[in-house]
Amino acid sequence: MENELFISQWQEVSRMVDRFEGMNKKVDEMYSAIVGNDRLGQDGLVHRLQKLEDKVTEMEAIITKTKGYIAGAVGVGTILGFLISTFVKYIFK
Numbered sequence: 001m002e003n004e005l006f007i008s009q010w011q012e013v014s015r016m017v018d019r020f021e022g023m024n025k026k027v028d029e030m031y032s033a034i035v036g037n038d039r040l041g042q043d044g045l046v047h048r049l050q051k052l053e054d055k056v057t058e059m060e061a062i063i064t065k066t067k068g069y070i071a072g073a074v075g076v077g078t079i080l081g082f083l084i085s086t087f088v089k090y091i092f093k
Contacts, residue, residue: 036044
């Protein structure tokens with residue numbers, strides 16, 4: 001009876017160890033997906049997110065610069081429009 005109990009406990013422990021090893025492999029895979037694997041040249045989610053943030057920062061700078069150009073063009077266009085309309089009024093007066 002004790003032998004059978006000992007064997008069943010041993011089998012249960014063995015199953016638990018197998019499950020733990022399977023979970024350990026899954027955790028390693030999740031870690032590789034999040035952080036990446038330098039040996040295999042895989043970028044992780046963290047590295048990809050940093051690259052994306054850098055691109056967004058660059059795009060924001062370009063958008064800001066473009067807004068400045070548009071504002072300058074509108075200002076110059078307004079002045080030129082005013083001068084041309086004034087010149088046309090002066091000629092046809």
